[in-house]
Amino acid sequence: MRMPRSATTLFRSCQLQRRWNSTSSSLPPPPPTTAFTNLSSKRKLIALWGPDASKFLNGLTTNHLPPAGSTEGLYNGFLTPQGRVLYDTFIYPATHSSHWTNIANSTDQAYFIEVDADAHADLQLHLKRYKLRAKCKIRSLEDQFTIYSAWGLPTAPSYSVGCLDPRAPKMGQRLVLPAEVKPEIDAEEASVEQYTLRRYMQGVPEGVSEIFSGSALPLESCMDYMSGVDFRKGCYVGQELTVRTYHTGVTRKRILPVQLYNLDQHEAIPTSLTYHQMTTLPTPPSQANLTRPGKKGRSAGKFCGGIGNIGLALARLEIVGATDTKDAESVEDKLVVEWEEEAAQEDGEKEKRSIGMRAFVPEWWPREGSQE
Template identity: 50%
Template sequence: MKIRIRPSALSFSVRSFSTTFPRRSTSLPPVSTPPNAGITNLNSTRRLILLQGPDVPKFLQGITTINVPNITGNKGVYCAFLNSKGRVLFDTFLYPAAHSSLIPSSADPAFIIEADVASTPSLLTHLKRYKLRSKFTIRALEPEKFTLWATWNTLSSLPASIPKSDLGLIDQRAPNFGRRLILPQGSRPEVDADEVDGEVYRLRRYLNGIPEGQAEIIGGSALPQESCMDYMGGIDFRKGCYVGQELTIRTHHTGVVRKRILPVMLYPSSAERPQKLDYTPGLEIPELTTGADIKRVNRKGRSAGKFLARVGNVGLGLCRLEVMTDVKLSDGMEGGWKEEDEFRVERNEEDAAEEIRIKAFVPSWHMLGNTTASQNAPVSNTPLSLGGL
């Protein structure tokens, strides 16, 4: 049966709440709104690992979700390492690096893995576990010698490729999201943009619904499709055998993904329910526990999702699609979504003087595969465009 797909709106803006909800202390300035063009140094949150030797492509082919032989030239990709049960261990970027003057010269294949700084020791152990007698070397690159940059520009189109001499990639996790570049320490991308703080970049990810790192794609627990890795281009379903493939491919062909990580907006119970994703600089939101349950307001029942992370009043949550959104799953089962429903983040009783409510939003680029939006979904007249080079 042919699935009808109708894009769901995900537009966002910056505004001020008219509410008595307490605002952020002036001693802690609010995170700035992401600029139209910017660059961010990612060295504080990401690390690089170099694999170099004749057996590297074959080795990576057996333990990643991407089809390594399809990586040509300097076209880096987003991918993941899974455990044998199909759970995500590490979300990563993979950069072909044999062409680069930044690494030791060799005729052998070379790849750089970019991973969350918190997971780097575990990833090194994982790589060495599967290496066995394969002929290649593994070493972590010193952050004192290299700088990883994210760059974007919403006002100009992104080139279809990066220069052949560059070590980097186009970040395709969301449409026109930007690029990543690995440069020698002390060098900056040659773009017309100001450098912004890592929190601004993180906010930009959340506004686009992009999870990243162990705090958001929880190692050993998260599933690749629930983490939207299929939508973000991190899984090649035509690929042959690799660690964790069985559950991943079975879910793709025969299963239904009922939960996904979505952008969410937090707001006080005294405020009106938001209709679009709005970042409100300076709005104070009490501390929330990662993994806290999301429940319907004034109704009992199973959890509707899990709160993951936030910058200010915008963040990410693992949401039951048929409960928190009007998305209809391909199996036709009704999940109980009602337009008037509101949701709250569970908090400890001693912290619960002010109820924190939460609303999920479905990015238009999610509307692929096994989901379709209802006819009542609002449709934005302005296409989402968040950056190129």
């Protein structure tokens, strides 16, 4: 039986997450205060251009595209008709890029779409499925441009294609440069793992292994908090459920930054989100279950991804005790991440694993009752 495409993408990404967990012999150092990272191993670009490019994309995405003449990109998502997130993306106007116009030999309206590398081919198929008679073209830009993230700089670097990263106040800038050009930034070049760790500390999910493709909801994935949804926007695929959920004012689960700790050694529950580079804790796989020992009822949520003792989890807010004005999780109500993995013995049995988890509410979240 063939899995749906979104399920196939998520399965492949989860396998990659497990491979990192099982083969990493050392953890990255803490992310530098000021740095930039080449993201091309994790994020890919798709070009879409033509007379109908803006109208076509506006009918598929959760955010209003930049007005004509704007050079600033934005964060948004593509949804299923049922309002589930397929892909989280950045969209950058590119008509003004001389490097692009030389490649395309066109001055038509153009956009670059940045997406998770594991969803790159799937998003191209998604766009072609809806294209029908729209006058626009679609192509991959895997080798022509490079994606960078830069943060902590005293002044924002200049860029032709890119944007301020709006997802959280300390996420810095997104830059898209020709493949042969490196950013002119007086800062250290950090690894992708350091960028990812910094993102986890900020509580910012990214990609199909963290925003589960085909099942995640935009608000549960904090896309509203991260400036990824325009609730005043007109019709687009998946709009109805998204807007209805927003206006009910009830979002029962959200993705939160979490810290893992050892249950077997009776470690104290962490009181602040702190990365420990020398930890020997196992990292649970993406979509591992969150449970409350000795308590029945609904699942507390799912683990999204992690490095060392820091990660992200989709958690039920009422269970972790989190609101916009309270810290997450009471000391009396422990949360545990549970999963199974292949045992050392080759007997076909799977070994059950578990680890303690504490969730934290990011400082940048809107306060209770403040809907933007």
